[in-house]
Each structure stands twice: as structure tokens, then as C-alpha cells.
Amino acid sequence: MNARARTTIAVGLSVLLLGGAAAYCVSAILGYQSRQAASTGARSAALGTHAGGERIVFRSTTPDADYGLVASVPARAPGAGRLVSGTACDRVYSEAATTVCLRTDRGILTTFSANLLDDAGTTTEAWALPGIPSRARVSSDGSLVGFTSFVTGESYATIGFSTATRIVDSDGVDHGNLEDFTLLLDGERNTAVDRNFWGVTFADDDNTFYATGATGGATWLVRGDLADRTLTGVRRGAECPSLSPDGSRIAYKKNVSTTGSVHWAVAVLDLTTMEETMMTDSRNIDDQVEWLDDETLLYAVPRTDGVGDSDVWSIAADGGGEPALLIEHASSPSVVRE
Amino acid sequence: MYISFTDRVRREPSAGRRAGKVSSVVVTLGVVSLLTDISSESVASILPLYVTSALGLSTIAYGFIDGIYQGVSAVVRIGGGWASDRADHPKWVAFGGYAVSALAKVALLVASGFAAVAAVITVDRLGKGVRTAPRDALITVNSDSGTLGRSFGVHRMLDTVGAALGPLIAFLILFFVPTGYQLVFIVSLACAVLGVCLLGLLVPGRRPRRERAMLGEVPVPFRWRGLFQPQLRRIVLAAGVLALLTVGDGFIYLVLQARSPFAALWFPLLYVGTNVAFFLFAIPLGRLADRFGRARVFVLGHGALLAAYACAALPVGGAVVTVACLVLLGVFYAATDGVLAALAAQFAPRDSTASGIAAAQTVVAIGRLLGATGFGVLWFAAGREAAVLIVAAALAIAIPLLLLVLRPLSVAERTGVAA
Secondary structure (H helix, E strand, C coil), rough: CCHHHHHHHHHHHHHHHHHHHHHHHHHHHHHHHHEEEEEECCCCCCCCCCCCEEEEEEECCCCCCCCCEEEEECCCCCCCCCEEEEEECCCEEEEEEEEEEEEEEEECEEEECCCCCCECCCCCCCCCEEECEEEEEECCCCCCCEEEEECCCCCCCCCCEEEEEEEEEEECEEEEEHHHCCEEEEEEEECCCCCEEEEEEEEECCCCCEEEEEEEEEEEEEEEECCCCCCEEEEEEEEEEEEEECCEEEEEEEECCCCCCCCEEEEEEECCCCCCCEECCCCCCCCEEEEEEEEEEEEECCCCCCCHHHHEEEEECCCCCCCEECCEEEEEEEEECC | CCCCCCCCCCCCHCCCCCCCCCCCHHHHHHHHHHHHHHHHHHHHHHHHHHHHCCCCCCCCHEEEEEEEHHHHHHHHHHHHHHHHHHHHCHHHHHHHHHHHHHHHHHHHHCCHCCCCCHHHHHHHHHHHHHHHHHHHHHHHCCCCHHHHHHHHHHHHHHHHHHHHHHHHHHHHHHHHHCCCHHHHCCCCCCCCHHHHHHHHHHHHCCCHHHHHHCCCCCCCCCCCCHHHCCCHHHHHHHHHHHHHHCCCCHHHHHHHHHHHHHHHCCHHHHHHHHHHHHHHHHHHHHHHHHCCHHHHHHHHHHHHHHHHHHHCCCCCCCCHHHHHHHHHHHHHHHHHHHHHHHHHHHCCCCCCCCHHHHHHHHHHHHHHHHHHHHHHHHHHEEEEEHHHHHHHHHHHHHHHHHHCCCHHHHHHHHHHHCC
């Protein structure tokens, strides 16, 4: 094959491969946009709909125009009447009149933000996040907000696994990054550089909270005191805690794998007896659990038939029941009690 | 954008070399790298999103995958260089590396779950490790030895363009289709396949050892010992020491983020600033290295890193300081990345170019890994700003000392005597 033939083939391949990829992208984008256009209209509901009764607010993951939008269903009839708002979030949590929405602000320069929304879906406060959104919580009276993101850039900028967790007042006062709090593990002050915190849950006194702390390869359930700015290790191997509405128990995910990989199961810890009960769901559960009521847990499990799609399941918190499908095509559930 | 690869500026009449253009083979290799970098960086930039939000895996899983991404390629680098020299077939060893990465992109289309994605990323990085040294050896054999720095500058510039375009394309696709990860993977695959094809079709399969043998030079059989000859040893030593004092961009970005609201806001994008500066300065600094001495530019390039540390540790933090810091990091990469390859190629034993380059690059990769780990400990022991200042002080001492260590090489460069 002479040089001319090689060049011709190279040019042909370039046109074929780059042109083909571009054409494929354009057709996929147009297809997506036409699907979007076909199913608008349903998205008129404001965030505060289903008022007057308990509701479950979640992120819709139906693979259509509603994907990523905040939706809600009545807590007592979760199978019917899904109302979808026009607000898009990667992670959402609602309580009282406060909603926290962690978002990927897509664009050529993609950034991430945490936003406080009122019932109309209007942003009242916003903070830039140093990476991909992870967990979000609001205290039961709506006054405290905690959110976690990864600290990620692009592969040139990564420094391994790192998270950033902040607690703020819903009126804008910033309590700062949990890494700046004093960490006490086994009674000793820990200042290790590899400290990471994620997954906050608030108690009703608006001062006590729980979170996950990690250092030296171990994870801890830590109890935080907002006024003292301290975090105290309670128990090893518990992540993404969630306090029950009556404040007596904490549900969390726990790595039960005996091999090098990770397999999370959900457990409930009684704070009085410090007794741990394992849930019977054998799937890998990677979520911050939510309490539907004092007896029932909610969490999202990825669907096997679609990337980025999940369902919300419920299970009895006493460790006796089987998981039941509660809301299809949904993630990030939060129960709003009126 | 119009990029001229022609040396328009006054040529050195005394040099008596083929002045002027950078070989079209080098430009082709640059385009191959550009395409391959679009391919790998488009995937790398959305990987955290894909793993955590689409696959629903956790933070720890992502940290693990990221560790693979960073670590794997250094290990197989030496092997790639050795295979290339041993077989006297740099093109086809590099081709193998590019092809493996392209195949990994095919697997990515069907991979679901943590183990599968981790395996695919490992294979992709193995390919990168294998191809780097033979590819740099190809640049060397297709370049005039007097303008080697510029050749590497042109290659690294194109390479950086790809590294900047990849994330841009990926996020543009996700902007239009929020769940369009498969689209990104398909574009990535198309670019990877095209890169491999262009390399196979357009780059001549030169065999450096045989060519020299035909010119009457006695082939030098590959010996590991050859990599320890004095001049190369000095380069590897200097590069290793400097790498130990290179703490990693991630840490610098974190320091900036902690003190500057501007840097905190743009944290996920700080690397773009560094890449743009790298892109702008790659050719000018490569040319400077050819004239002023590659060893000197390599060592003095770490002065830009020193200045970046100083910037990061400054008590004031604002947009100007942040941007200055990013530009300095870019200048540092432009003055050291390609220049080190040129330097190693120049002083590697004859017929062991790829191994020599691989040795220098591996030492740098390992040095930086240790440097970053050590810096983590220092950060914990001394605090954020103090840690940066301590490393900066060590670098300020190392730079003049290593200039002395590499002085014999600068003389050799000047007189054209290379071992």
C-alpha cells in the first residue's frame, strides 16, 4: 500500500468515525428532545403540593422528560397520583417548608451547587459544592440543613477519595465544614489528615446530629454537637445514619462483606440498649435510609434494567419483614410530616 | 484556531542542521495522542458522575477506581520501553498499547457494576503505560536531535488539547442528554479507534536499531546496566528528587480552595486553567530547551512550581492569585513533561531510547506518588500553609543543587556529545 492510498484510507476513516459519532450524537440528542417535548405539561406541580397530609418527596428517575425532577406522592397512597415539579435535583430532601436540592449545573463548564428552595421551588440560598452531590438532610423543623458532596475535579485534579460536608442554617448562617469540628474517637482527639465526613442526620433539639466519620480506613458513627463544635465517635462501621422520628433509633448502612469488595446492608441501632438489628434485604443498599414512620424504613435500590434508574423500597424496621416495592422509578426519598 | 508547526523565527545559520519543520510523523503522533486523550479524558471526567449517580455506587468505590486510574500506568511503563527496544519495533509496541485502550472502550459500553468498570479502567491504563515510552521513542527517531525539545513540545501541546477537549465534549453531551453516558462512551470509542488507525496507517514502522546497523553502526544490545550509565543516572536522580518535591495539583487546588472563595467556586474546573497554560507554553518552552539547554530548562521549570507553591501559600487569596497559580502550574508542566522525555532520549544508551525514557518517567511517577503521600503526612503534622512552605523551601534548595548536578549534561548538550 503506497503513501497516497494510506492517506486516502486515513481521511476516509476519519470522516466515517468522527462523522458517524457526531451523527449518532445529534440523532440521540434530537430524539431525547422530542421525547422531552412530547411529555411536558405534567410538570406544573409546585414543590409544596400534596399539602394537607404526609407526603413523600423524591427524585423521579423515570427515563423520560421527568428524569431528575423533584416529585411527590401522598405517604399513605404512594402508588397513585405522582405530581412532578419543574425543579431538577441530583439529591433532594424536604422537611416542613424547607427543601435542599443538590444539583449538577451542567454546561461546558460543569459545576455543582447546594440550593435551599421554598415551596414554590424558588432558590433562597445557594452554595457552590466542590464536587458531585452525595447526601442531603434537613432537620425536622426545617431550620438546619446538612449536605455532602465529593471533592472531585477531573482526573488531573483528584486526590483520592474525599468528601466535604457542611451544615448551614436555613436562614443562611454557615456552621462550616465538619472537618473543622473537633473529632474525638475512643476519647482521644483525632487530627488525622485523612478525616472525611458524610451523611448528616439531625435530632429534634437543633443541636445534636449524627454523621459518618472516616479516618485510617475505618468508618465511625459520630455524634455531633453544633454548639460545642465537636464530633464524638459512637460506634465503628456505620455509615449514612438516619434518626427515627421519635429519636430512639438510628438506621444506617453497614459493610457486611467479608471479601475486599463492599456490600452494604441496612441495620438499626437502638440508642438506649445499643443493640443492633440487621434488616433482611440481601441486596447491596447504598443510600441514606429515610424513616416513613417509627416502624418503617425507606431506601432506593438501583434497577437492573436501566442505568441511573432506581426504585424506592420499604421494609419493617424491626428486622422481621421482607422489603416491598413502594415507589417505582424514584430515588432520594424524604417524608414530609405536617 | 490556526497552529503553525513551522519555525518562522530566525534560524540558527551556524547549527548546520535541517532547520525548520517538525516532522509530519511527530504531528501525526500528536494527533493520535489528541484523539486518544479525548477518548480517555472524556470518560475520566464523567467517571465519578457515572459511577456514583448512574451506577449508584458509593464514594469509596469511586476512590478505589480513581486509585487504579492513577497507579496502574506507571508500573507497566518500564515493560513497554523494554519490549520496544528489545523487539526494535517501537511503532507496533505503541500500537498494541493504543489498541488495548481502544478495546477497553468497547468493554465500557457493556460494563455494568463496580468490578466490571474497575477492570475496564485498569486495562485502559495498562494500555497507556505500555504505549508512552515507545511513542516517545518514535518521536525521537523521527526528529532532528537539535530540535527534539520542540518536537516534544508540539506533541505535548496536541496531547493537552485532547485532554482539554475530552471533558468539554463529555459535558456538552451530558448538557443535552443528562443520562447520555452511553453517548459519551461511543464518542470515546470512535476517537480511540481512529487514533489507533491513524497510527497504524500513517506512522512509518521504523526500526531504529536496524537502521543504524545498516549505516554501519554496531548495534548495542539492550542491557539493564545501560540504564545506569552516568549521564542518564544523573537525569533520573535529578528527576526523582524533584518529583519527590512535587506534591500534586490536587493539594494545591485544595489549598487555594480553602482560602479563596473564587477558587472554591471554580474548584471542579481549576485543572482547565492548568491545561490551557500547558497548551500555550509547550512549544515555546520546548524550543527554549533546545537553545538554552534541556537539562537547565527541566530543572528551572521547577522554579515555576516553586512560584506556584508560594502563590498558594500567600496570605491573600483572590481571583488573581488563583489564576497566577494555575498559569505557573501549566508553565511547570510545559517546561518539564516533554523536556524530560527529550532529555532522557538524548542521553539514553544508543538502541535503548524507549527504556531510557521509560526509566525517567517511571521514576518521576513513583517519586510523585511518594511526594504526594509524604505531603499528606506533612499537611497533617505542620498544617496546610506550613506544609506548602516547607516543600517550597526544599525545592528552593534542590533547584540550584540539581543545576550543578546536571551541569556536565548542559556542557554535553552544548558540544553535542552524548553518550
